[in-house]
Structures are given as C-alpha cells and as structure tokens.
Amino acid sequence: MDRNQLIKWLKAPAKMSHKYSLHAVYFCTGCGIIEVPPSITARWDAERFGVLPAASPRQSNLFLITGYVSVKTLKAIIRTYEQMPDPKFTVGFGSCPINGGMYWDSYNTIKHLDKYIPVDGWIAGCMPRPEAIFIGVTHLWTLIDKGMANGYQKYRDRYKYYRANQEQVLGTLDWPPLLPIGDGNE
C-alpha cells in the first residue's frame, strides 16, 4: 500500500472499503456460472482482489448475473437485488444479459437487463474468460472511485420506471413496492 492510497483511505474510508471488499452474490442463471468456480478457487484466486462469494444477499454488495435471464428468473433477480443493502453494485456477465445474446429471439428471456434493474457494468463475451472477471473488477474500482457506480441511487430515483418495466413483463408483482412510487417519470 503506497502513501497515495493511505491518504485516500483517510479521506474516504467508506468508499475505499467498498472498493476493496466486494462480497458477491453469484446468480447462477445460465452457463456463465461455469467460469465462476475457477475464478474464486485456487486457479485464479479472486480473494486477492477482495472478491469473495457471500452466503446471502444481506451480506453482499456485488451482484453478478451470469448468463441468460428467463422471465421466471427475473423475478428472483429483482427480489435478490432488493434484499441487498445499499450501496450495491450490479455486473452483467456474458452477452445474454446485455442484449439477449444467442437467445435474442426467444419468447421466454428478457433482452435488456438494465431495463429492470440498474446495471453498473458489463462483461461482454460468450463466455468471458475468468481474466475478464478481474478486468471487470478493476473497471468497477475505477467507477467506484469516480462515483459513477451509482446504480442503487438510480434505482431509488427512477423506481417508477423500473417498477413499470418489471410489471410489464411479470404481470402484477406479488410484493408491494420497495420504495414509494414518486414522480420519477422517465
């Protein structure tokens, strides 16, 4: 740890700790989860970046969505996302959450994940290698440093937009709105 970083730690301990302690919920939606075990175990060792699998959404602050998102899974994803405590960061992993990927014309998957929950970063590829996860993590560090990884604030501000999109796909949601639906009209 160099002196430069020490000053940063003293200035903004919360931000720095969010950077270096990313406890992740790996949401095994599709084939992307295949790349996660090698990256968190001995071969690529994600723990040296502070990235560790969290046991439950309550304990985590990074949400990694790996693979295609079917309509049924979307419900679970939204519930998990809403259970995570702020501040939280979401990363879409693979082509499928970005634009549907090879399931672009499927009747049963959603195409753009960021219409339903805010996504802070994408890791493109089909499949991305584990190295890509670490490049994604370092990019996320930069975003957190600049204050640009603010998806959780966006979710709060534009909750009406996200809730409307969610209800459009899932029909009526069987849980009450997380936040008061204000005049956040997008």
Add this chain to the structure above:
Amino acid sequence: MRIVEILVSPLIALVVGILFLGISRKIMARIHWRYGPPLLQPVIDIIRLFSQRSVSHGTIFNLGIILSLAGSIVVVLFLPIGRICPFESAGGLLVILYLMLFGPLGIALSGGEAANPNTSIGISRKLLLAVGYEVPLLFILLAVMTRYDTISLIGIVQEQQNAGWSVVSLPLVLSGIAYLLILPAILGLRPFELVQAPQEIASGPMVEFGGQFLALATIQHAFVLFIGIALFVNLFLGGAGDPGTFVLKMLVVFLLSLFINAAFPRFRIEQALKYLWRWPTLFAFVGLVIVVLTGR
C-alpha cells in the same frame, strides 16, 4: 490502574482476534497455493459493513447481537493476558464457564427474531454443538481446578510458572490433549464448521445479518477466537509474564488449529456429537480420575 486494565484488555483481545482472522485467511490461501487477501482484509470488510445500510428485524434482533458482544467482552475481562487481568479475584473459572454461553445465546436470540429457516438449523446445530463440547470442557476445568486447588485463573498461571506447564506435567496431560481435541469446536473451525457452513445453510445464524449487524458478529467471532485460545494458554501452557509472549503462544495454538481446519472436511452434526462425546470426553474423564487419585 484497574480502569486502565478494563480498557486495555478488551482492546488487546479485539486487535489480536481480528489479526487472527486475517492471518487465518492468508494462511488458508497459502495452503491452497493461492496468493490470498491482504492481512488487513477483515478490517476492510468491517469498515465496509459499518458503512452499509442494514436491515433490522426487530428489537430482539438488535439487542441479541449486543448481548452476545457484551458477553464476550466481559469474558475477556476475567482472562489474564500476561499480567493484565482486571477482575483477578472475582470468581475465576466458574464465572468464565457461565459467561461463555452468552456469545452463542445472543446470536441465537438475534437470529431467531429473523425467522429464516437456515437460521433455525444453524441455531439448533450451535446449541447441540455447545452441549457436545461443554461436557468434556467441564471435566477438563474440574481436573485443573482439583489439581491446583483453586478457581482463580491467575493462581493457576502462577502455580504453573513455579512448577512447569501443566500440559507436560503428568496428571494433567490427558486433560490438555482433550482440550486440544475440542478446540476446533469451540472456535467454530473445520471439522466443526457446521454452524456457519456457508455452502450448506448460508452461514446459519448470520444469514439475515447485514451491514452493522454482520460487522458486530464478525467482531464477536474475533473475541470467540481470542477467548477459546487464551483459555488454553492460561490453563495448560503456563500463561505468560507479558502480553507479547502470551500472544505468541496463542499464535502457535491457533496455527495448529488452522492446519486442522485446512485438512479436514466438515462433520455432520451427529458425527460431531459422536466424536465429541467419545474421544475428548474419554480423555477428559480419565484425566479427571487420575487427578483425583493422585491428589495435589
């Protein structure tokens, strides 16, 4: 003077406990041939958890974790760390034996309020495990108290500094071995990691803990690590004259239990109980009988 000791003693325990958490992650990584996280990763985690917004599940949820943490801090006040022991003439081992139950009880109360099925499984496992290791622990403490004819820990430490460590003195060697055998169960390390079991029941009692609550639970875990090992060092390795030597002895014992942690998979609860009530209890009981027969 005593007020300074009351402040310093939990502080030492906190620093050493959190350092032990960091060392354990680093050493486990090295055993896996990984590079591992930085040594101060638990501190980073705790700062992160304190700065996160947390969800409470009710009054008992808030109070239980505080009860658990306070219980652990009070136990530390009764343990001699080198020469530092704020309450040296007040109850000694018997008080420690009672107060050690507050840690798991507080976590159980707190987790029970959250009403998650994983929590219930974790709590029932924790209490069963406590029943498992309390039986040999009672035999061990009885043997030590009978041998040195005192319940004061500082007295036991002084006797050992005159007459040699009790783990190598003949009547107590079996009790010492029994304590080493139940040490992983007290610390919650593998093969007795079944209470937390992140891959199986999503960290058991802590599954609904987030933010500050998980930070407090981590600190409580650090205290538990400190208490379990410090008790062994005081009872069997002759304590120490100064805190530095004491921490060094603790580190050796902790490394031993870490290597066991790295090499073994997890027991199921009935396997754990079968083990705990067979070998450690047998050793502890025979040790007690020997101590009673040989006298002081």
